[in-house]
Amino acid sequence: MNTPKSKRPEVNYATRVDKVTFKSKLTRNLKAILTVIIAFIVLIPVFWMAATSLKSRADAVAAPPKVIFEPSMEGFIGLLTQRRQVTAAQGLEEIKQDPNLKWYDRVMLNRGQQIVGKSEYVGYLKNSAITAGISTILSVLFGLFSAYAFSRFKVAGKGDLLFFILSTRMLPPIVVTIPIFLLYRQLGLYDTTFGLIILYTVFNLSFSVWLMQGFIDEIPREYEEAALVDGYSRLQAFFKIVLPQTITGLAATTVFCLIFAWNEYAFAVMLTAQKARTAPPSIPSVLGTGGIEWAQIAAGAMGFLIPVAIVTFALRNYLLRGVTFGAVRR
Amino acid sequence: MSELTLQNITKKFGAITALDDVSFTVKDNEFFVLLGPTGAGKSTTLRVVCGLEKPDSGHVLLDGVICDDSTPADRDVAIVFQQYSLYPTMTVYDNMAFPLRAPGRRLPEAEIRQKIEAAAEKLRITHLLKRKTVQLSGGEMQRVSIGRAIVRRPRVFLMDEPLSNLDAKLREALRAELKHLQKVEGVTTLFVTHDQIEALTMADRIGVLNRGRLIQVGTPEDIYDRPANMYVAKLVGSPRINLVSAERVDGVFRLTEMGIELPLEDSDHLPDHFTLGIRPEDVHLNPEGKFSGEIGITEPLGVETVVHIHSQEGEIVSLASGLIQLNFGEPVRFDINRDHLHFFNSQGDRI
Numbered sequence: 008m009n010t011p012k013s014k015r016p017e018v019n020y021a022t023r024v025d026k027v028t029f030k031s032k033l034t035r036n037l038k039a040i041l042t043v044i045i046a047f048i049v050l051i052p053v054f055w056m057a058a059t060s061l062k063s064r065a066d067a068v069a070a071p072p073k074v075i076f077e078p079s080m081e082g083f084i085g086l087l088t089q090r091r092q093v094t095a096a097q098g099l100e101e102i103k104q105d106p107n108l109k110w111y112d113r114v115m116l117n118r119g120q121q122i123v124g125k126s127e128y129v130g131y132l133k134n135s136a137i138t139a140g141i142s143t144i145l146s147v148l149f150g151l152f153s154a155y156a157f158s159r160f161k162v163a164g165k166g167d168l169l170f171f172i173l174s175t176r177m178l179p180p181i182v183v184t185i186p187i188f189l190l191y192r193q194l195g196l197y198d199t200t201f202g203l204i205i206l207y208t209v210f211n212l213s214f215s216v217w218l219m220q221g222f223i224d225e226i227p228r229e230y231e232e233a234a235l236v237d238g239y240s241r242l243q244a245f246f247k248i249v250l251p252q253t254i255t256g257l258a259a260t261t262v263f264c265l266i267f268a269w270n271e272y273a274f275a276v277m278l279t280a281q282k283a284r285t286a287p288p289s290i291p292s293v294l295g296t297g298g299i300e301w302a303q304i305a306a307g308a309m310g311f312l313i314p315v316a317i318v319t320f321a322l323r324n325y326l327l328r329g330v331t332f333g334a335v336r337r
Numbered sequence: 338m339s340e341l342t343l344q345n346i347t348k349k350f351g352a353i354t355a356l357d358d359v360s361f362t363v364k365d366n367e368f369f370v371l372l373g374p375t376g377a378g379k380s381t382t383l384r385v386v387c388g389l390e391k392p393d394s395g396h397v398l399l400d401g402v403i404c405d406d407s408t409p410a411d412r413d414v415a416i417v418f419q420q421y422s423l424y425p426t427m428t429v430y431d432n433m434a435f436p437l438r439a440p441g442r443r444l445p446e447a448e449i450r451q452k453i454e455a456a457a458e459k460l461r462i463t464h465l466l467k468r469k470t471v472q473l474s475g476g477e478m479q480r481v482s483i484g485r486a487i488v489r490r491p492r493v494f495l496m497d498e499p500l501s502n503l504d505a506k507l508r509e510a511l512r513a514e515l516k517h518l519q520k521v522e523g524v525t526t527l528f529v530t531h532d533q534i535e536a537l538t539m540a541d542r543i544g545v546l547n548r549g550r551l552i553q554v555g556t557p558e559d560i561y562d563r564p565a566n567m568y569v570a571k572l573v574g575s576p577r578i579n580l581v582s583a584e585r586v587d588g589v590f591r592l593t594e595m596g597i598e599l600p601l602e603d604s605d606h607l608p609d610h611f612t613l614g615i616r617p618e619d620v621h622l623n624p625e626g627k628f629s630g631e632i633g634i635t636e637p638l639g640v641e642t643v644v645h646i647h648s649q650e651g652e653i654v655s656l657a658s659g660l661i662q663l664n665f666g667e668p669v670r671f672d673i674n675r676d677h678l679h680f681f682n683s684q685g686d687r688i
Contacts, residue, residue, distance in 0.1 A: 229421040235409040236387050236416045237485075238439030247435075251426040 053312075059305035064118070067301040081118065082302030083310070084111045086128050090120040127281075128289055128307065135285040136314075138200055139268035142207035146264050147257060149208070150215025155245065157216070158223040159231075169220075172213045180210070184277045191278055200283045206274055211264040218263070222256030223249070258325030262318060269315055286311055339400040339492040339525055340365050341386065346395035348381055348549075355381040356392070357549040363493070366523045368516065372536040372560075372572065373546035379529040382546070383495045386527065387414050399492055410441055415486035416495040420502050422482040423470040430466040433457070433485045442489070456488040459518065476507040483515065487522060494519075494526045500535065512538060533573040537561065545569050562677070567612065567685035576617050576643050578679070579653050583613040594651030597628050599673065607680060607688060614679030617643065620655035626670035632663045646671060 059067055063079040093099045093116070103116050115122055157165060187206065188197070196202030226249060234244035276288035290307040319326065341363040348356040356378045363369040371379045384390040386397055388409040396403050404412055415436070416422075423432050430453060436442070437449045444452075457463040460480045465473065473481065479499050486494055500508045500515075516539045519526050530536055536543050537557045544554045545568075553565035564570035570578045583590045585607055590599040592613065622644065633645035633652060637660050644655045646669060655671060663669070680688040 227421040229418045230424060232384075232389050232409075233416065233418065233422055234424075234435070235389065236412075236414060237436035238410040238413075238441045240408075240410065240440075243440065248424055248426075 056305045056308055056312075059301055060309045062302050062305075064300070064302060067305075079302075080111065080114055082300075082306035084114055084122075085300060085303045086306045086310070087126055088115070088122045089124045089126050090115055091123050093119055093121045128286070131284050131286045131289040132310070134200060134279075134283055135269060135287070135311075138203045138207060138283075138285055139265055142204045142211065142268045143261060143264040145204070145208040146211035146215045147219075147260050149212055150219045150260060151253065151257065153212075153216050154219035154223050155249065157220050159228065169217070172216050174213075175209070176213045180271075180273045184273055187274070188277050197278060198280045198283045203275065203278060203283055203285070206278070207268040207271060211267055214267075215260050215264055218260045219253070219256055222253055222259075226252050255325045258322040262322055262326060265318060266315055269311075341493045341525060341527065342396075342398040342401070343382070343386070344396040344398065346382070346385055346392045346397070348378075348385060348390060348392045354549050356385070359395070359546075359549070359551045361544050361551060361554055363525055363527050365525055368519050368526045368528065368539060368541045370528045370530060370536040370540035370543045371546055372530060372533060372543050374531055374572075376548075377531075377546040378549040379531075379546055380497050381549075383416065383497050383527065383529055386493070387416050387495055388412050410439065413491055414493045414495055415489065415491035416497065417479070417482045417486050417499045419498040423473075423478055423485075425470055427470065428466070429462065429468050429470060429473070429481050432470060432481060433466075433488050436485060436489045452488050453484075456484045459487075460484045460514075475503050476511060479503065479511065483518070487518070487524065490522075490524075492525065494524045496526065496528045498530055499528075501530070501532070508535075515539065533575065537573060545572060563687070564614075564679065565687055567614070567681045570614050570679055570681070574616060576654050576656065579615040579617065579620070580681075581613050581615070581651060581653070582610070584610050592651065595630075595648040595653065596650075597648060599675065608682060610683065611688065612681040612683075612685070614681060615653070615673060616677060616679075617654045617656035619674040619677050620646070620653055621672045621674065622655060622657050622661075622669060623672045624670055626672040628673070629668060629670050632665055632667045632669050634665065635661075635663050637661075644669075 058074075058076075060082045061078040061080070062073070062076055063081050066073050066076045066079075067082075088111075093102060099116065099119060102121060103113070108116070112122055156162060157169060162168065191197045191202050194202075196205070230248045230252070231241075231244045234248045235241065239247065270287060271285070272287045275285045279285065279288070286307070290304060290311065342360075343362075344360050346356050346359045347354070359378070359382065361369075371382060373379050381390060385392050388397075388404075388407060388411075391405070396405055398404065399412065399414075423429075424435065427435070433453045433456065434449050437444045437452065453466070454463070457466055460483060462477065462480050462484060465477055465481065470478065470481070479502075482499065500511055503511065512535060518524075519539075528535075528539065537560075540557055542554060542556055543560045545552045545560065545565075547568055553560060553569050555563070560569060561573055564573065567580060571580070581592045581594060583592050585591075585601070588601060590601050590613065591597070592599070628648065630646040630648035630653070633647050635645070636643040639660070641659065642657050642661050642663075644657055644661075644663060646653050646655055653671075682688050
C-alpha cells in the first residue's frame with residue numbers, strides 16, 4: 008500500500024549532501040583537467056620513446072613524425088642481437104626458406120640482415136642487474152644495521168659519525184671519478200663488477216643509513232624491551248620485533264638505492280670497459296655504429312626503464328607511506 | 338612466586354640522580370605500589386628490576402639471590418608498559434604466545450595453546466585471540482598485555498602505569514579486575530603509578546617516591562593516616578589535606594591565618610611554630626560548631642560535597658557527605674575533629 012503523500016517524511020534539501028554548488032563542481036573538474044594536462048606534458052617524452060622503440064627504421068626517422076605506424080620489434084631485436092648484412096646475391100631468399108627460422112629471424116631478414124648471435128648489450132644488461140641488485144641488497148642491509156645501532160645504542164661521536172656518513176654525498180660523483188679511477192686501476196678493481204658493487208654500496212650507504220634511522224627512531228623502544236623481558240636476546244628481538252616494523256622503510260630505501268644503482272652513468276662509464284660494463288653507458292655507444300639506430304636506442308632506454316618501473320609500482324604502497332613518514336599519524 | 342628485594346639502589350643519568358639509595362622488599366604474593374609524581378624514578382626502578390638498566394650501585398635480589406648481572410631474559414619477570422606493549426605485527430594469540438616461545442622456555446605448541454586459552458578465559462579476551470593488535474581498543478590492549486604477562490607465571494609481575502592511558506570508567510573497572518586477579522593468582526606485583534587513588538585502592542603496601550628517594554613505605558592506612566611528611570600528606574587524599582601554619586600560645590593552638598584557636602592536650606613535644614594538617618573529612622559543618630567562617634565555592638561530587646570555608650585570611654576545605662545546598666558568602670559554623678590532626682615541623686617532617 009502506498010503511503011499517502013502528506014505522510015512521507017520531508018526531505019530537508021538544505022542538508023542534502025548531493026546538492027553541490029556549480030562552483031565546487033567546476034573547481035573539482037578543473038583540478039582533474041589540470042592533472043590530465045600536466046600528466047600529458049610530462050608523459051610525452053616517455054610516449055615518444057615507447058613509440059619510437061616500436062617503429063621500424065624507416066618510420067623512426069620519417070618526417071613529419073608518424074603517430075600512427077605499423078609496430079615492429081626491429082628496435083628490440085636489433086638491440087639484443089648481432090647481425091650480418093645479407094644481399095640477394097649472397098642467397099637472401101634461400102636463407103628465408105629455412106624452416107627453422109624464428110619470428111625474430113624473419114623480421115630481420117626482411118631488413119636484409121641475418122642474426123648471428125647475441126649482442127653485447129645482453130651481457131651489459133646482466134651486469135647491470137647483478138651490480139644494482141647486489142649493491143642495493145648490501146647497502147640496505149648495512150644501512151639497516153648501522154641505523155639500528157645509531158638509533159638504539161650510545162655510539163661515541165654519533166653526531167659526527169652521522170655527519171661524516173652524510174658528507175660522502177656532498178661531492179658530485181663526477182668529481183671523485185678520476186681519483187677513484189686511478190685507485191681502482193692500482194687495486195685491480197678497474198672493469199670488475201665487484202669494484203662497481205663496492206662503489207655503489209658505499210655511495211648508497213649514506214642515504215640508506217639516514218633514511219633507515221628515521222624509520223627506526225619512530226619505532227618505540229618499548230617493543231624491544233618487552234621482548235627482552237619476555238626472554239629474547241637483543242638480536243632475536245631485533246629480527247622478531249623490529250624488522251617486521253621496518254618493512255615500509257626497507258621498501259622505500261630499496262627503491263631509492265635500486266634506482267640510483269640501476270641508473271648510474273658517470274662511474275660506470277669511467278670505471279668499466281667491457282667485462283663489467285653496465286647498460287647505461289652502452290646505450291649511447293649504439294649511436295656510433297653504422298648510422299643512428301633510433302629505434303634501437305629507444306628500445307634500450309625502454310628496456311632499461313621497465314625493471315625500475317615494475318619495482319617501484321610493486322612497492323608503491325610502502326613508498327607512499329615511506330615518503331610521508333612522520334608527517335601522518337599511523 | 339617470589340620475593341623481590343632492592344638494596345641501596347642508586348642510578349644516575351649524567352648529572353641527574355634518578356634513584357638515590359632506594360631499598361625495599363616486595364614480599365611473596367604482595368601487591369606493592371610505587372607512588373610518585375612524574376620524574377620521581379618509578380619507571381627507572383622497574384627498569385632496574387627487570388634488568389633493562391644497570392644500577393650504578395646497589396643490588397637487586399630475587400628470592401634472596403643477587404641478580405645484578407642477569408639479562409632481562411634470565412630474570413623471569415614480566416612487565417606491562419603504559420603503552421606500546423603489544424607487538425603490532427602479530428595477532429593477540431601470537432602476542433601472548435611470544436614469551437612462551439622464547440628460546441629459554443620453548444614450550445610445546447599444545448601446552449602454549451592451553452595456557453593462553455586459560456589466561457584469555459580469566460581476562461575475558463577469548464574472542465579477541467585471532468585479532469590483530471591494531472584492531473583493539475585501549476582497554477582490550479591492556480587486558481592482552483596483562484594476559485601476556487600472566488600466561489607464563491613470572492616470578493615478579495611489573496607494571497608501569499598500565500591504566501594511565503585509559504578513560505576513567507575503564508580504569509576503574511580494570512583496577513578492580515587487576516586487584517582480583519592478583520589475589521587469585523597470587524602474583525608478586527610491583528605496580529607503578531602517579532595516581533594516589535590507584536595506590537590506595539589496590540596496594541597491600543605503598544612506597545612513596547620523590548625525586549629518586551623513597552620517602553615512606555607502609556600500608557595504605559599508614560600512608561593516609563600517618564604520612565611521614567608533608568609531601569606524602571599532600572600526595573595522597575582527595576581533596577587535598579588542609580595545611581595551615583599554627584603556633585602554640587598559652588596552652589592553645591592558634592591557626593595563624595584563620596584566627597582559630599584549638600584547645601590542646603599534652604602538646605609539650607610540639608615546637609612553638611609548626612604546620613597543622615587536617616584532612617577535609619575531619620572538618621565537619623555543624624550549626625552548633627565552635628568555629629565560624631563563610632562559604633566559598635562548593636564542588637558537589639554526588640556522594641559528597643567539597644566545601645571551601647573562608648575564615649579571616651585563610652581557607653579550609655571540608656568534605657560533607659551527600660549533596661548540600663550552600664550559597665556563596667553564607668556564614669557557616671564548623672568543628673574540627675581533633676583525633677586525626679597531623680603535625681609537621683618546619684622541615685615538613687611528621688612530629
